[in-house]
Amino acid sequence: MTLLTSPLPALARDIDGKAISALVLDEVRAEVQALATQQVFPALAVLLVGEDPASEVYVRNKLLRAKDVGIRSLEYRLAQDASQQQVLALIAQLNADATVNGILVQLPLPAHIDEQAVIHAIDPIKDVDGFHRENVGGLVQGIEVLTPCTPSGCMRLLYETCGDLSGLHAVVIGRSNIVGKPMATLLLQANCSVSVVHSRSRDAAALCRLADIVVAAVGRPQLIDASWLKPGAVVIDVGINRINTDTGTRLVGDVDYASARTVASAITPVPGGVGPMTIAYLLKNTLIASQLQRTTLPRALAVI
Structure with missing residues (x-):
């Protein structure tokens, strides 16, 4: 009997992203230790431009988790008024450095810098965010590439919660390049039937009520409530609003948690659900990148 076919609890159980991310980090730590015996030491370079407070926190947390699992981290900071050419020059330097396995440019960048130009300047095999067009295309084709961290983390939450996903109907709410589109692709690869709901969808709530799995990544606080859900659905809430x-401010997801958990069988809380998985899979991607680089012939980067 699986979660989706078992009798419904009075309230949905929480999907504990903190606990599951700890499992992922333990896996990464063990593989890093095994590589160290072969004198291989994965390294992650993080580039922060400017002094955005939220970005500062994200970078600090990423560097701390990297240290925890034994991944060497390198932090590069550029001023708010750094030119795009300065950013691209640093990326070129990191691309050429064989001791650097992963490159992460913390987004958002200052308005005068073209984010797409920066993302596509990163060597795809070092693109631990999985945003480069070569990795995006490879994901769609089912090739082993570096995939976006948040969708990868969501998939692990689903596997830990549901087991085999084959044949389940999944609805992804949102079609962003960072979450919605890669999420739909990964669900297809897991043999789900997938619908993508977006701002132009007709009767989005009715479409969601058909879903065994709902992944909400639309960026609108508490949009999805119990009326959108089929009884027993598993809900992954990617939103952070x-x-x-x-009494002040607080963080909520794209799902109305209190309402949704009266209908769903399992749901990710905000915070404590998807968030920890994103950092865990960033470090897993760094490990995967180091392994891919050891088995891939060197090649010249295309001129952007």
């Missing part, structure tokens, strides 16, 4: 309350 800050809202004002009578």
Whole structure:
């Protein structure tokens, strides 16, 4: 009997992203230790441009987790007014450095810098965010590539919660390049039937009510409530939204958690659900990148 076919609890159980991310980090740590016996030491370079407070926190957390699992981390900071050419020159330097396995450019970048130009300047085999067009295309074709961290983390949550996903109907709410589109592709690879709901969809709630799995990644606080869900659905809430309350501000997802858990069988809380998985899979991607680089012939980068 699987979660999706078992009797429904009074309230959905939480999918504990902190606990599952700890499992992923333990796996990465063990593989890093095994590589060390072969004198292989995976390294992640993180580039931060400017002084955005949220980005500062994200970078600090990523570097701390990298240290925890034994991945060498390199932090590069450029001023808010750094030119695009300065950013591209640093990326070229990191691309050429064989001791650097992963390159992460913390987004968003200052408005005067073209994010797409920066993303596509990273060597695809070092692109641990999985945003480069070569990795995006490879994902669609089913080739082993570096895949975006958040969708990969969501898939691990689903496997840990549901087991085999074959034949299940999944609805992805949102069609962003960072989450929605790669999420739909990964679900297809897991043999789900997949629908993508977006701002132009007709009767989005009715489409969602057909789903065994709902992945919400639309960026609108508490949009999805119980009326959108089939009884027993598994809900993955990717949204992180800050809202004002009578007692201050708090973080909520794209799903109305209190309402949805009266119908769903399992749901990710916000915070504590998807968020920890994103960092865990960034480090897993760094490990995968180091392994791919040891088995891939060197090649020249295309001129962007």
